[in-house]
Amino acid sequence: MYELRHLATLVAVADEGSFGRAATRLGYTQSSVSQQIAVLEKAAGGPLFDRPGGPKPVRITPLGAVLLEHGRDLLARADSMADAVDRFRAGDGRIDIGTFQSVSNVLLPTVIRELRDAHPGCDIRLFEEETDEPDLTELDLMFFDGHVGGDIEHLKLLDDPHVLVTRPGDFPPGPARLDQLDRLPLVAHPAICDQAKVEQILQNKGIRPHFVFRTIGNEALLAMVRAGLGAAVMPLLAVHQDETLAIHELEPALPPREIFLLWQAGRTHSPLAAHAIEIAQRVAAGLPKIS
Amino acid sequence: MYELRHLATLVAVADEGSFGRAATRLGYTQSSVSQQIAVLEKAAGGPLFDRPGGPKPVRITPLGAVLLEHGRDLLARADSMADAVDRFRAGDGRIDIGTFQSVSNVLLPTVIRELRDAHPGCDIRLFEEETDEPDLTELDLMFFDGHVGGDIEHLKLLDDPHVLVTRPGDFPPGPARLDQLDRLPLVAHPAICDQAKVEQILQNKGIRPHFVFRTIGNEALLAMVRAGLGAAVMPLLAVHQDETLAIHELEPALPPREIFLLWQAGRTHSPLAAHAIEIAQRVAAGLPKIS
DNA sequence: CCGCATCATCGTGAAAAGCGATTGTTTACG
DNA sequence: CGTAAACAATCGCTTTTCACGATGATGCGG
Numbered sequence: 001m002y003e004l005r006h007l008a009t010l011v012a013v014a015d016e017g018s019f020g021r022a023a024t025r026l027g028y029t030q031s032s033v034s035q036q037i038a039v040l041e042k043a044a045g046g047p048l049f050d051r052p053g054g055p056k057p058v059r060i061t062p063l064g065a066v067l068l069e070h071g072r073d074l075l076a077r078a079d080s081m082a083d084a085v086d087r088f089r090a091g092d093g094r095i096d097i098g099t100f101q102s103v104s105n106v107l108l109p110t111v112i113r114e115l116r117d118a119h120p121g122c123d124i125r126l127f128e129e130e131t132d133e134p135d136l137t138e139l140d141l142m143f144f145d146g147h148v149g150g151d152i153e154h155l156k157l158l159d160d161p162h163v164l165v166t167r168p169g170d171f172p173p174g175p176a177r178l179d180q181l182d183r184l185p186l187v188a189h190p191a192i193c194d195q196a197k198v199e200q201i202l203q204n205k206g207i208r209p210h211f212v213f214r215t216i217g218n219e220a221l222l223a224m225v226r227a228g229l230g231a232a233v234m235p236l237l238a239v240h241q242d243e244t245l246a247i248h249e250l251e252p253a254l255p256p257r258e259i260f261l262l263w264q265a266g267r268t269h270s271p272l273a274a275h276a277i278e279i280a281q282r283v284a285a286g287l288p289k290i291s
Numbered sequence: 292m293y294e295l296r297h298l299a300t301l302v303a304v305a306d307e308g309s310f311g312r313a314a315t316r317l318g319y320t321q322s323s324v325s326q327q328i329a330v331l332e333k334a335a336g337g338p339l340f341d342r343p344g345g346p347k348p349v350r351i352t353p354l355g356a357v358l359l360e361h362g363r364d365l366l367a368r369a370d371s372m373a374d375a376v377d378r379f380r381a382g383d384g385r386i387d388i389g390t391f392q393s394v395s396n397v398l399l400p401t402v403i404r405e406l407r408d409a410h411p412g413c414d415i416r417l418f419e420e421e422t423d424e425p426d427l428t429e430l431d432l433m434f435f436d437g438h439v440g441g442d443i444e445h446l447k448l449l450d451d452p453h454v455l456v457t458r459p460g461d462f463p464p465g466p467a468r469l470d471q472l473d474r475l476p477l478v479a480h481p482a483i484c485d486q487a488k489v490e491q492i493l494q495n496k497g498i499r500p501h502f503v504f505r506t507i508g509n510e511a512l513l514a515m516v517r518a519g520l521g522a523a524v525m526p527l528l529a530v531h532q533d534e535t536l537a538i539h540e541l542e543p544a545l546p547p548r549e550i551f552l553l554w555q556a557g558r559t560h561s562p563l564a565a566h567a568i569e570i571a572q573r574v575a576a577g578l579p580k581i582s
Numbered sequence: 583c584c585g586c587a588t589c590a591t592c593g594t595g596a597a598a599a600g601c602g603a604t605t606g607t608t609t610a611c612g
Numbered sequence: 613c614g615t616a617a618a619c620a621a622t623c624g625c626t627t628t629t630c631a632c633g634a635t636g637a638t639g640c641g642g
Binding site for chain 1: 292293294295296335336337338341343350352353354357358361362364365368369371372373375376379380384431557558559560561563564
């Protein structure tokens with residue numbers, strides 16, 4: 001089998017026209033170059049250079065030219081492979097991140113921006129699926145608001161408290177008592193993932209809000225609140241806060257929505273993924289609480 | 292430096308999902324595969340596979356995927372290189388042959404046909420230059436009608452006798468005496484190469500033909516003979532013999548045109564070139580004499 | 583005919599590749 | 613819960629390869 005080292009020697013000899021000069025260029029001795037060429041010639045089945053003898057430069061044979069042409073190509077590609085590895089280790093490369101529309105309206109953009117700033121050459125791909133059973137096999141990382149079975153490792157990023165969102169005049173300022181939700185007209189997310197858990201808890205407490213509208217879109221929910229259709233119980237991070245809306249903590253507090261970062265157990269992270277995890281953790285820790 | 296052997300192992304492990312099965316496939320032992328991957332991992336600077344332990348298959352890491360992708364490409368190209376070498380040794384490849392219009396009207400087509408039949412995949416390139424100083428540096432072989440200085444090896448293919456060509460009625464059948472050429476209207480090649488030597492000899496003997504037309508084209512010369520412009524003294528091989536022309540040997544014979552096959556001294560021939568030399572020699576030996 | 587430049591070859595020591603056996607770990611199955 | 617099976621890592625060892633320095637062979641130029 002041909003080896004790259006031998007081909008590098010072949011190229012050096014062809015370039016220099018001399019075994020000795022090729023040896024100098026490569027940091028070998030002349031005899032070593034002779035042997036390497038001999039190995040190649042045995043593998044190729046014929047002489048690769050004509051040795052005129054004396055001070056005349058050696059000349060490639062037709063057979064040698066065949067090997068030389070392919071050899072140069074191979075070496076160039078081996079170099080580009082080494083480059084690709086170096087770039088990857090430096091943080092370049094691709095990362096596939098899974099997310100959910102209902103999550104990370106606040107978190108993800110910040111993480112992505114920091115990641116891009118740190119690794120300008122990287123290729124970040126986002127995959128958004130609304131499902132209870134995420135498929136991590138094709139992803140490096142995934143944001144998710146709950147636990148997941150299987151061979152998954154998870155890192156808890158933050159607790160996102162549920163709040164009541166109303167029009168400023170429709171509800172007395174300050175915290176809201178949970179039982180005040182009973183029979184209240186509410187808009188909310190569809191009853192999947194985290195929302196399902198919230199409604200289960202309310203039901204267990206005998207609290208029956210009146211769900212008048214459901215949508216997956218956070219902005220649509222808030223628009224409905226502004227339009228007076230009803231109030232909203234939703235995770236704080238899903239609320240784009242401004243003066244047209246009033247935020248009320250709940251008492252007693254509902255269990256917060258827990259936001260996790262997931263990845264397949266036992267998997268070695270790319271530098272990019274490792275950095276993304278670190279950034280996500282830091283950004284999550286620095287998020288403002290209820291304002 | 293990465294070596295092809297290591298990359299082949301990497302690919303086998305990735306394909307098989309197991310160090311042991313990769314070893315079986317490659318004819319190694321499992322421990323050897325472990326070591327090869329370890330070498331690669333040291334070169335790449337990180338793990339290339341996640342080893343879950345137990346019967347679970349090993350899985351490529353992102354870093355490993357980078358190496359794997361390039362490695363497959365490199366190995367495929369190394370294979371194609373080995374193929375190219377094999378094909379070359381079997382007689383495929385390219386051959387560059389130099390020729391002259393005034394030579395090889397008979398010889399070259401036969402040689403080319405035999406060569407193509409024996410090596411259907413080969414690439415034969417012909418270079419025709421009318422010059423007294425042929426340049427062999429870019430050619431594998433060259434047909435030529437004379438000696439050449441420099442580092443040239445030569446193989447004499449055949450003696451091509453000079454003959455007198457006339458219209459059947461214009462000259463008594465049978466051999467012609469050389470002195471009969473004196474003052475005879477002749478058509479001939481331009482006075483270069485072989486033709487120059489012929490005219491030198493005639494002049495030394497005091498024989499002064501009357502050259503009424505010169506052209507490089509053999510067919511044009513013969514057409515002029517048919518048209519009655521004059522007779523022609525030319526090498527036999529240049530004559531397309533038919534009943535419209537009469538061929539006369541010369542007495543005493545002029546030194547024949549010698550046709551050589553030339554190549555640069557000390558150069559290793561490709562199988563194709565070696566075969567071409569052998570064919571040319573055989574075809575030349577089998578050529579018909581004066582008919 | 584003798585230096586000069588060059589490549590081939592040989593002997594030696596070092597590095598590596600490969601192997602077999604063993605150990606440790608994880609999974610699957612009773 | 614314990615055991616067997618599958619698997620990779622590791623260790624000691626042998627064989628092969630690699631690289632070197634020295635020496636010999638060859639063709640060229642004065």
